[in-house]
Amino acid sequence: MxxxxxxxxxxxxxxxxxxxxxxxxxxxxxxxxxxxxxxxxxxxxxxxxxxxxxxxxxxxxxxxxxxxxxxxxxxxxxxxxxxxxxxxxxxxxxxxxxxxxxxxxxxxxxxxxxxxxxxxxSLTTEELEAMASITEKLAQITVFDKNEEEEGKC
Structure with a gap:
């Protein structure tokens, strides 16, 4: 692995x-x-x-x-x-x-x-910032992938 x-x-x-x-x-x-x-x-x-x-x-x-x-x-x-x-x-x-x-x-x-x-x-400010950045990035990727998928249907 x-x-x-x-x-x-x-x-x-x-x-x-x-x-x-x-x-x-x-x-x-x-x-x-x-x-x-x-x-x-x-x-x-x-x-x-x-x-x-x-x-x-x-x-x-x-x-x-x-x-x-x-x-x-x-x-x-x-x-x-x-x-x-x-x-x-x-x-x-x-x-x-x-x-x-x-x-x-x-x-x-x-x-x-x-x-x-x-x-x-229990998370520090720095940990919250990192978590926010990572989850926002994941959300952006998900939205981007969905938009590409919908465009492919046209």
Whole structure:
């Protein structure tokens, strides 16, 4: 086994352990706000986009639009999202976060951040900087690979 393989095994084992410990707490936080993890994902996605169509959300989640419609119905019942007709084409319905949805998402992200802070509190500032740089680099690679993959579909 090469040196790189050894590092990869160490990283995989450590990441697995950390996520195994954090995941139940992160899920509990989401559930405490009366949301499912998928609904949380939808709120994050819609917030990031500002607004989006059901078809865009379905494509991003790799599910059928009907499944997204049901989820949006539930989120709308809880007054977390709003549907609005497109000004250019009234047949198109856009989904956006309501003010209540924005506030709930802000609170939820803060609560999840508190969990992460507990786990990361033993790291030094230098270690946090290194971890931030490495994870940002990994995230950038992942986004780049996904964009290349999507371009290949055209």
């Amino acid at each position: 090469g040196e790189v393989d050894h590092y990869i095994e160490r990283i995989q084992a450590a990441v697995h352990t950390v996520f195994q410990q954090m995941q139940p707490e992160l899920l509990e936080v989401v559930h405490s706000y009366e949301l499912t993890p998928t609904q949380f994902f939808v709120l994050i996605y819609v917030n990031k986009k500002g607004s989006c169509k059901v078809s865009q959300l379905a494509e991003h989640m790799d599910v059928k639009p009907s499944a997204v419609t049901l989820m949006i119905d539930r989120l709308e019942q809880h007054k977390l999202v709003e549907r609005e007709h497109d000004k250019k084409d009234r047949r198109v319905v856009n989904i956006r976060l309501s003010e209540r949805g924005k506030e709930r998402l802000k609170q939820l992200i803060g609560a999840r951040k508190a969990v992460a802070q507990r786990y990361l509190s």
